[in-house]
Amino acid sequence: MSLTSIIAKKAAVGFILFIITIAVNFTLIHLAPGDPITYLLAGQTAEGFPRGYIDEIKAKYGLDQPIPIQFLAYTGQVFRGDFGDSFYHGKPVLDLVLERLPNTLILTGVGFAISVTFGLLLGVRCAKKPYSKFDNFFSIFSLIFWSLPFFWVGIMFIITFSIYYKLLPAQGMVDVGAQGFEYLASYLRHLTLPAITLGLGGIAIYLRLARASMLEQLNLDYIKTAWAKGCSFTEVFYGHAFKNALLPLITIIALRMRFLIMGALLVETTFAWPGIGRLLYESIRVRDYGLIQCIFIFYSIITIVLSMAADIAYAAVDPRLRK
Amino acid sequence: MSLLKESLLETLLSFKDFSRRFVRHKFAVLSVCIVFGLALLAVFADIISPYPPLEQDLLHRYAAPNVLHLFGTDRFGRDILSRIIYGARTSFYVGFSVVAICLLMGVTVGCVSGYFGGMPDELLMRTVDVFLVLPTFFLVLVAVALFGSSLFNVVIIIGVTSWPTIARLIRAEFLSLRERDFVKAAIVSRASRSYIIFREILPNAMYSTVVQSTLEIGSAILTEAALSFLGLGDPRIVSWGQMLNDAMYGLGQAWWDPLFPGLFIGILVLAFNVIGDGINDALNPYLRELK
Numbered sequence: 001m002s003l004t005s006i007i008a009k010k011a012a013v014g015f016i017l018f019i020i021t022i023a024v025n026f027t028l029i030h031l032a033p034g035d036p037i038t039y040l041l042a043g044q045t046a047e048g049f050p051r052g053y054i055d056e057i058k059a060k061y062g063l064d065q066p067i068p069i070q071f072l073a074y075t076g077q078v079f080r081g082d083f084g085d086s087f088y089h090g091k092p093v094l095d096l097v098l099e100r101l102p103n104t105l106i107l108t109g110v111g112f113a114i115s116v117t118f119g120l121l122l123g124v125r126c127a128k129k130p131y132s133k134f135d136n137f138f139s140i141f142s143l144i145f146w147s148l149p150f151f152w153v154g155i156m157f158i159i160t161f162s163i164y165y166k167l168l169p170a171q172g173m174v175d176v177g178a179q180g181f182e183y184l185a186s187y188l189r190h191l192t193l194p195a196i197t198l199g200l201g202g203i204a205i206y207l208r209l210a211r212a213s214m215l216e217q218l219n220l221d222y223i224k225t226a227w228a229k230g231c232s233f234t235e236v237f238y239g240h241a242f243k244n245a246l247l248p249l250i251t252i253i254a255l256r257m258r259f260l261i262m263g264a265l266l267v268e269t270t271f272a273w274p275g276i277g278r279l280l281y282e283s284i285r286v287r288d289y290g291l292i293q294c295i296f297i298f299y300s301i302i303t304i305v306l307s308m309a310a311d312i313a314y315a316a317v318d319p320r321l322r323k
Numbered sequence: 324m325s326l327l328k329e330s331l332l333e334t335l336l337s338f339k340d341f342s343r344r345f346v347r348h349k350f351a352v353l354s355v356c357i358v359f360g361l362a363l364l365a366v367f368a369d370i371i372s373p374y375p376p377l378e379q380d381l382l383h384r385y386a387a388p389n390v391l392h393l394f395g396t397d398r399f400g401r402d403i404l405s406r407i408i409y410g411a412r413t414s415f416y417v418g419f420s421v422v423a424i425c426l427l428m429g430v431t432v433g434c435v436s437g438y439f440g441g442m443p444d445e446l447l448m449r450t451v452d453v454f455l456v457l458p459t460f461f462l463v464l465v466a467v468a469l470f471g472s473s474l475f476n477v478v479i480i481i482g483v484t485s486w487p488t489i490a491r492l493i494r495a496e497f498l499s500l501r502e503r504d505f506v507k508a509a510i511v512s513r514a515s516r517s518y519i520i521f522r523e524i525l526p527n528a529m530y531s532t533v534v535q536s537t538l539e540i541g542s543a544i545l546t547e548a549a550l551s552f553l554g555l556g557d558p559r560i561v562s563w564g565q566m567l568n569d570a571m572y573g574l575g576q577a578w579w580d581p582l583f584p585g586l587f588i589g590i591l592v593l594a595f596n597v598i599g600d601g602i603n604d605a606l607n608p609y610l611r612e613l614k
Contacts, residue, residue, distance in 0.1 A: 020453055028465060147541065147593035149548050152567060152585030155574070163575040255455075262460035266549055270571075280461070281553055284468045292468065296461055 021300040083294040104275030114199025119206025127214035146204035151266040154197040171272035213245040254310025326521040344605035351601025354594035365411035374402040376409040395579040421543035424482030429489025437497025459484040474557040496528035537599035541592035
């Protein structure tokens with residue numbers, strides 16, 4: 001099986017999963033107590049309106065159609081990108097989401113990069129001398145940060161670095177009115193605390209995994225052969241063991257992507273970072289259902305794309321999976 | 324039912340060996356003490372707590388930790404120490420209820436899927452896969468937004484989104500144990516299906532499940548804290564996450580306001596994680612003997 005056929009297969013699976021997500025979204029909204037008519041009438045009862053008015057509204061919004069037809073109509077809308085208007089913001093829902101999507105992606109990306117880089121590097125270094133002081137310290141360190149609620153760590157960071165030491169800004173994304181280079185500088189300053197908060201918790205997972213995976217590899221026969229052959233430490237440790245230890249990590253990293261996005265939501269709320277996580281939080285508070293649905297679908301798309309990409313990456317790296 | 328009881332009894336008898344190995348890990352023992360201590364606080368909250376958790380003292384808002392209020396007061400003048408003690412109840416309730424739901428659903432699905440294979444397995448695993456792709460935290464958020472934020476709802480929703488992990492674990496264990504000699508011996512001796520499932524395979528599958536469950540308790544507590552932090556928890560009860568939400572209002576005025584709730588969440592979750600690790604280490608040499 002070639003790589004292209006694997007990509008095609010994964011794309012097909014991804015598409016099916018996307019349809020299922022739309023279905024779940026649709027079902028959830030329809031399971032909610034109350035019906036759209038009540039919502040549209042803003043809480044007034046149906047009796048106060050002239051006869052036939054309710055039927056008119058139902059016909060207008062297609063609410064008198066059977067459920068499967070409604071579902072097909074909804075799916076069509078999703079594919080056309082028509083998510084309606086947000087009643088709270090007064091703007092089309094899609095515009096709102098697309099405005100803030102890059103912010104979230106950047107924050108998530110940087111946080112993820114911090115987690116994976118430090119996690120893997122430290123994990124491998126720990127595996128070099130298991131149970132040494134270095135290893136014990138970082139293993140305990142990462143376990144502690146994994147257990148602490150990271151949004152609380154964020155709050156503690158704000159209190160320490162923004163309020164007591166006035167080093168880094170507490171909330172927001174950029175200073176008002178900054179242009180050009182100033183803009184970039186203030187953007188980076190604002191990004192620091194949220195990204196670190198996001199990344200810190202993730203380090204624990206990757207550190208433990210990298211360490212365990214490396215130790216597993218180092219016990220295998222082919223490594224012993226390499227030592228016996230007289231290969232240098234770097235050759236064996238990094239050239240052989242590390243490369244093979246990475247393989248299972250890719251799957252785990254892919255599985256963890258979902259939690260990263262969840263983390264972004266909490267961090268965005270704590271640091272008032274204008275991303276779609278915070279948008280979701282606000283829309284839930286005011287029960288802006290159109291916006292909630294759209295964000296939910298976007299998050300699903302991101303998750304599906306990431307997990308399919310991970311599967312493809314795994315197949316690309318390990319030729320054994322292509323058969 | 325008696326088959327289940329017998330398998331439980333067998334597991335309990337091997338408990339002695341397990342305890343011996345578990346006690347060797349000092350941190351794990353410490354964690355058990357911590358959990359036990361916090362549990363005592365939760366159970367005897369009415370007696371131990373210095374103030375009622377909801378009592379406000381507006382003359383002494385944001386008081387720093389002092390002799391009267393050991394952990395200080397929050398924005399309404401409520402004693403933080405008392406709220407921490409009552410909050411422990413919520414955390415334990417959520418942690419254990421969610422895991423109970425997870426185990427109930429996960430073990431059932433995992434058993435059926437792992438033992439029978441074929442069509443039921445395929446169907447159930449596809450369902451699990453769908454759960455894995457859905458962004459679960461958002462399902463939780465959206466579901467709470469739609470169905471209301473009572474503690475009961477929160478527990479159900481977290482439980483429903485967490486059981487797939489356990490199901491997968493049990494299924495994997497079943498698939499590998501099914502081929503082992505002792506199972507084949509049981510089949511050849513014309514043992515009934517229930518006997519094989521409950522007395523032969525399930526006890527051996529439970530080892531890694533127990534470890535995963537302790538980790539799941541911690542995870543459930545963190546999820547509930549996150550929900551309450553976002554303001555979506557039950558507003559009628561005291562929860563550590565909710566205390567963090569309150570702390571956001573006067574951020575910077577009182578370092579003790581967010582410090583203690585978050586610290587206790589971390590300690591409790593850390594304790595459960597370390598216990599899980601300890602159980603894992605204690606069970607592993609036993610597993611090695613099995614293999």
